[in-house]
Amino acid sequence: MSRDQNLSGEERFSHSELRLRQITDTIPAHVGYFDHDWVFRYGNRRYAQWFGTTSEGMKDRSILEVIGQHVFDQVEDKVRRALAGEEVSYEYSMPGRDGSALYARSTLVPDFSPEGEVVGCYVHAVDITEQRxxxxxxxxxxxxxxxxxxxxxxxxxxxxxxxxxxxxxxxxxxxxxxxxxxxxxxxxxxxxxxxxxxxxxxxxxxxxxxSRQQPIVPMVVEVNELVLGMARLIRRSLPNTINIATASRDVELHALVDPNQLESALLNLALNARDVMPNGGELRIECSLDCIDGAVAADLELASGCYVQIAVSDNGTGMDSATLTHVFEPFFTTKKFGLGSGLGMAMVYGFIKQSGGGVRIRSRQAVGTTVSLLLPCAPRSTLLRPVSQAAEAQPAKRLDGRLVMLVEDDDKVREVVRKQLSSLGCAVLEAESGHEAADMIENIPAIALVLSDIVMPGGMDGRALARFVRRFRPELPVVLMSGYAERTETGREDADVPMLDKPFTQERLVEVLHAAIT
The missing domain is CATH 1.10.287 (Helix Hairpins)
Structure with missing residues (x-):
């Protein structure tokens, strides 16, 4: 005879009820029941914990009491429809204990009496916060x-x-x-x-x-030293009502980063912090070594490992969740018209990502904001030269009388650059495409320098032309022009070709051409 058969009917019922409760408490879902008076009669453990209570604590309490006004305002209409006999599915959000948003997807299933009247509703919900x-x-x-x-x-x-x-x-x-x-x-x-x-x-x-297409010059930077230097500059930009403090958890922190761009990013963050503390406050810049892995690294699109972290914190007005979702978008700003371009945070984001790092931001309204910059570490003992650094300038050779092959598909740009070259004493041959230029380079030995745009139609762009020159006339100097800097993969044949970024002055043109022919 089984154990259940030895139990009385009432005991079997109690045992079944206990077993059913254990099952509903174990399954990864929120399960509940409320009656037509909008009163909860049951909630499993996960459902009760979701609203910060217990199963016993939510029993015989109204829906509004249990879920709170914020959620009630979102679901009231759905509850009315369910109690009218309609099965309803919907999503809602609620603030978590740490201030972050939580999301759930819920389904209400009407409970019909034998007479066909709705006497209550079953609730089935799941936490979709991570999915969202x-x-x-x-x-x-x-x-x-x-x-x-x-x-x-x-x-x-x-x-x-x-x-x-x-x-x-x-x-x-x-x-x-x-x-x-x-x-x-x-x-x-x-x-x-x-x-x-x-x-x-x-x-x-x-x-x-x-957009991570601006050329950067990364080198080994001692971050503590850079931050202390920037703090002195930032103090001049802050009113007396704002205190600035710096701190470091590590004696020496070496990052591989462009120091000029990093200084610009820190200044941007400091000015943003100033604007959200109109009545004064504290700006804190803290440096540390932060090791991340797993989900944290994945969220930041970084490889697991240790990074130099610079955290810029203020105790200003903070941001709501809607603002946080747009904060890195270009031209998005919460400032009044004419007081901000909306490019500051976008520039910071793009520079840090281009440097191989990540940005995380935490903010609570009326509490403040912390923007943390994570930068790739550099070996302390290694003193790297700038990645794109050219050799030190040697005495410039004259450009007078040199025959320059100018390759540019935009006729107005070509005309301007031709005039600039002519004023330097150069003779100029012009081509509208890479193929046209390649034909002339192959047949005119007197060509002494090639100045070519990168982006051109016809199947042979400036980089392809540079590779052609390398193979056909390796002694012929080539300079590439570009309206935006394309990232060049390490090891490419044309990786060391000098670049001239548009727009440029004649002085910059002379500087780059002299470097190319030296």
Whole structure:
């Protein structure tokens, strides 16, 4: 005879009820039941814990009492529909104990009496917080990648236009230099126009920093020393009502990063912190060695390991979850119109990601914000030269009389650069495509230098042309121009070809050409 058969009917019922409760408490779901009076009659352990109570604690309490006003406002209409006889599925959110958002997907199934009346509802819900975070991270990554690609294309065209503008302005100023009266009048108009064009070039550089296409010069940097130096500069930009403090958990922290870009990023973060502390507060910059792995590394799209962390914290107004989801997008700003470009955080994000690091941000309204920059470590004993550093300048050779092959598909840009080369005493051959240039290089031995745009139609771009020159005439210097800097893989045949970023001044053109022929 089995153990259950020895039990009375009431004992068997109690045993079955206990067994059923154990099952519902074990399954990975929120299970509950409320009646037509909107009162909970049952909730399993996971469901009760979700709302910070116990199964006994939620029994015989109203729905509003158990789930709170925030969730109740989201589900009230669904409960009414379910008690009217409709099976309803929906999602809702609620704040967690640490302030982060929690998400659940819930289904309400009406409980019908034998007479067909709804006497209550069964609740089945699951925690989808991690799923939503993963979806959000994927959507954000795809959006940022799309914006980055768009930025690169726009930068190419915009820099071509700025090259024409700046080249013609500089040519105008030089043409009028021998006529004092005309030169004075022209300067009144040319100089502001040139300054505006240079400002436009700076805007493009910040966009490229976001899209990770801005050239950087990483080297070994002692982060504590850099932060202390920046703290002195930042103090001058902060009102007396804001205190600045620095701290380090490690004596020496060496990161592989572009120091100029890092200083710019820290200044951006400090100015943002200043703006969210209008009544004063504290700005804290703390450096440490942070080792991450598993889910933390995956969320930051980083390999497991140790990174140099620079955490910039304020006790300002903080940000809500909606603002946090957009904070790294270019042109997104919470400042009043005209007080911010919305490129500061986008530049920080792009620079850190391009450097092989990650950015994490924590913020709570009325508490403050912490932005942590994670940078790749560099061996302490290794003193690296800048990745893209050219050899030290040697005495420049004259460009007079050299025959330069100018390759550019944009006729207006080609015209401006041709004039600049001619003013340097160069003879110029022009080509609209890589194939046209390759034919002339093959048949005209007098060509002494090749200056080519990178992005060109016709199947042979500037990099392919440079590789052709390397094989056919290895002694012939090549300089590449680009409206935006493409990242070059280490070990590529054309990795060490000098680059001239558009827009450029004639002085910069001379500098790069001299370096190429030295």
């Amino acid at each position: 975070r993963t979806q959000s991270a994927l959507a954000q990554a795809q959006k940022m990648e799309a914006i980055g690609q768009l930025t690169g294309g726009l930068a190419h065209d915009f820099n071509n236009m700025l090259t024409v503008v700046m080249g013609n302005l500089q040519g105008l100023a030089e043409a009028l230099a021998d006529h004092p009266e005309a030169a004075a009048i022209a300067a009144e108009y040319v100089e502001p126009a040139m300054a505006a064009a240079e400002g436009g070039a700076g805007l493009v550089r910040r966009l490229l920093a976001f």
